[in-house]
Amino acid sequence: MQNLDYFFIIQAWPLFLKGLWVTLYLTFWANVAGLIGGALLALCTTGPYRLLSAPAKLYIEFFRCTPALVQIVWFFFCVPILFDVFWSPIFMGVVILGMNLSAFNAEAFRAAIQTIPRAHVDAAVALGLTPFERTAYVIMPQALRYAIPVLITNGIGLFQQTSLVALVGVDELMYNGRLISTSTYRPIETYTFLVLFYLAVSIPIGRLAAFIEARSDRALKA
Amino acid sequence: MTVLQPFVWGRSMADHFLKIRGLEKSYAMGVIKVLNGLDLTMTSKDRLVVIGPSGGGKSTLLRCIMGLENIAAGAIDINGEPYIGADNGATRIDRRIQKQIGMVFQSYTLFPHLNVLKNLTLAPVRSRGVPRSVAEDRAREIMRRFGLDQKLTAYPSELSGGQKQRVAIARALMLDPKLMLFDEVTSALDPELVSEVIAMIIELADGGMPMMIVTHDMWFARRIATRVVFCAGGTIAEDAPPEEFFARPTSQRARDFINNVLHANAEPA
Numbered sequence A: 001m002q003n004l005d006y007f008f009i010i011q012a013w014p015l016f017l018k019g020l021w022v023t024l025y026l027t028f029w030a031n032v033a034g035l036i037g038g039a040l041l042a043l044c045t046t047g048p049y050r051l052l053s054a055p056a057k058l059y060i061e062f063f064r065c066t067p068a069l070v071q072i073v074w075f076f077f078c079v080p081i082l083f084d085v086f087w088s089p090i091f092m093g094v095v096i097l098g099m100n101l102s103a104f105n106a107e108a109f110r111a112a113i114q115t116i117p118r119a120h121v122d123a124a125v126a127l128g129l130t131p132f133e134r135t136a137y138v139i140m141p142q143a144l145r146y147a148i149p150v151l152i153t154n155g156i157g158l159f160q161q162t163s164l165v166a167l168v169g170v171d172e173l174m175y176n177g178r179l180i181s182t183s184t185y186r187p188i189e190t191y192t193f194l195v196l197f198y199l200a201v202s203i204p205i206g207r208l209a210a211f212i213e214a215r216s217d218r219a220l221k222a
Numbered sequence B: 001m002t003v004l005q006p007f008v009w010g011r012s013m014a015d016h017f018l019k020i021r022g023l024e025k026s027y028a029m030g031v032i033k034v035l036n037g038l039d040l041t042m043t044s045k046d047r048l049v050v051i052g053p054s055g056g057g058k059s060t061l062l063r064c065i066m067g068l069e070n071i072a073a074g075a076i077d078i079n080g081e082p083y084i085g086a087d088n089g090a091t092r093i094d095r096r097i098q099k100q101i102g103m104v105f106q107s108y109t110l111f112p113h114l115n116v117l118k119n120l121t122l123a124p125v126r127s128r129g130v131p132r133s134v135a136e137d138r139a140r141e142i143m144r145r146f147g148l149d150q151k152l153t154a155y156p157s158e159l160s161g162g163q164k165q166r167v168a169i170a171r172a173l174m175l176d177p178k179l180m181l182f183d184e185v186t187s188a189l190d191p192e193l194v195s196e197v198i199a200m201i202i203e204l205a206d207g208g209m210p211m212m213i214v215t216h217d218m219w220f221a222r223r224i225a226t227r228v229v230f231c232a233g234g235t236i237a238e239d240a241p242p243e244e245f246f247a248r249p250t251s252q253r254a255r256d257f258i259n260n261v262l263h264a265n266a267e268p269a
């Protein structure tokens, strides 16, 4: 067994940081897209219009029932050809990860919307609120609070899934880690460090999430 | 409120304040018929108490008047103007008139994510364009009038059931309704909380508010009603002033019902 040497990591540090930055960038913007997309999809599926609910359901099924890796590969190779668009790999990553997360968040929102008692909607109609006003001021604020635990779980899951886009050439943490490992011939150290690195970021994010969750819990009960 | 008041509830046509003709309502694509050609009229001086057996269609009747249900046939007019009507399968609702009817439900319907003040001001501010400061002043005034002003910043979960229902009534009053509908608003309450809610409704009644009340509380019914109607099998089976109704109901069903209710009330639980 060869000697383990972690010293080279110091030299590779800038590349790690660059990768981490891209990973966090992907996570953040894909979550923004996933929250908005998820909420809109959930409104479509729970709404009265079949013309909206049927395609939304199909979309959700599609993204939940196919492997994320396959979606990513398909998206990166086929979309530029099919639609003749050429986006930066990072932007492509945000779009496909956001589309995937939207499907999972839509389910969280849908479940939350369905726990809101029917009587609240009746009361809102009796107060003369229009469908838009009911959605904006009565249904979605409550649904968001109920859905927060699952939205956070999905969001953290996405942080880990960003590593998948390394396979299609987005130079995030995983991609740069592989670069370092092949150029230094030190895969064991590099990948061990990489795992620890993901962990070191995940744990604080998880803590922060738990804190937000506890606070929103109180807001709903209070 | 001050901003939106296009519809005038005239006094001259008091006799035609509310007129329901041939109202039909069914669920499950017409399989479950709930209202079968119900007729009912109400003047602007009336406080109508609706009693009847469970499943008789009382809630459905109020929900139809509130405009919460599609109807199969019939029409509801208010002050001689068409308010709700059935147009081959579709239900037409005049939203202008609907906005001037308030309803309070059996289950608690305060929005849990908003405090009491925000529950009261939501509809005036967001839907009727009332400036927030004006709406908040009015909310404070109404809450003071009903002895609830300590609860303005409380969240619904911090209120007792009786307080929740009183705030729900106050929330409806914020919109200056010309007709109030109460559907068993005390049925979910612990017995010791019933009287504060009833007292609030009586105060409103004494102020001249036209109302339609579904209740199983016969004391309350006698106290507040100008007319009692017996609703069973989706029609009005009896319609009389309270003294007459309770003394000698003409239909057998109403007689049986009153005997049962009075008997149940007399029995210790």
Ligand SMILES: Nc1ncnc2c1ncn2[C@@H]1O[C@H](COP(=O)(O)OP(=O)(O)O)[C@@H](O)[C@H]1O
Binding pocket: B027, B028, B032, B034, B052, B053, B054, B055, B056, B057, B058, B059, B060, B061
């Ligand atoms: N949403 C619904 N779907 C199907 N049936 C309903 C629905 N709401 C009420 N019903 C039926 O309509 C009938 C009348 O109900 P309701 O108006 O609530 O009676 P009441 O208030 O007099 O007890 C009952 O038989 C009830 O089962």
Ligand SMILES: [Mg+2]
Binding pocket: B058, B059, B060, B184
């Ligand atoms: Mg009922």
